[in-house]
Amino acid sequence: MRLGWGRSSDVEDRFEKWIAQQHQRRVLAGETTPAGPHPDEAFLRDLACKSKKVSLSDPRVDHAATCPICMNRLLELREEYRSRARYWSWLGTAVAACAIIAIALVVWRVAVGRTPSTSTAVIAQTVNLFDTGVVRGEHPGQLQSVTLPAALIKLKIVLPRHSAPGQYLVAITRDQNGNGVIAEGLAGTEATGNQQQITANLDLRSAKEGQYFLSTTHEQDQAAYYYPLRIK
Ligand SMILES: [Zn+2]
Secondary structure, rough: OOOOOHHHHHHHHHHHHHHHHHHHHHOOOOOOOOOOOOHHHHHHHHHHOOOOOOOOOOOHHHHHHOOOHHHHHHHHHHHHHHHHHHHHHHHHHHHHHHHHHHHHHHHHHHHHHHHOOOOOOEEEEEEEEEOOOOOOOOOOOOOEEEOOOOOOOEEEEOOOOOOOOOOEEEEOOOOOOOOOOOEEEEOOOOEEEEEEEEEEEEEOOOOOOOOEEEEEEEEEOEEEEEEEEEEO
């Protein structure tokens, strides 16, 4: 059996509203006899905003419910209270919206600030090793330090005099034993006059500023040559 609570409570609500309207009409038309004196404005205000301070057994409630003057004032106060509540609710929504936008902006700024460089701009750099007289295994102390930016680098290296043509592995390492590889790339030689050049693409974007080594290793020779390098 369906009880249909939803529908029957709708009917009840409408019925109660109708009773209240009929009662209100009768009071305002002066068809009721109020008992006792008019309560003060403060009491009517409390009653209008359904304050918990007001007890329904208070005789002033009975009076206000049957007195046309008090009923009129009560209806005015009720309307005032409702529009104030609407205003505060609107203001609350607006303030909340502003706060959400402000928080989103702060979060966005922090996120942008913290994002590591993801720039895809490639910076072309040239390192000329042509006149470096590095003997295999010897510390390249006489070589002036090369500085590269922490970015995507298209590194052109002019190989030392008498370098063999072929494939080279170019690497940026922490030390001159090939440990701690930061970036590496393969490149084939191109001859320009009596010079051999290689061009390698190296991603140094996540490299921290500091001292490193640039190494070149010929595919057949396998001996690596290290040159001091600084990343800024
Ligand atoms: Zn009254």
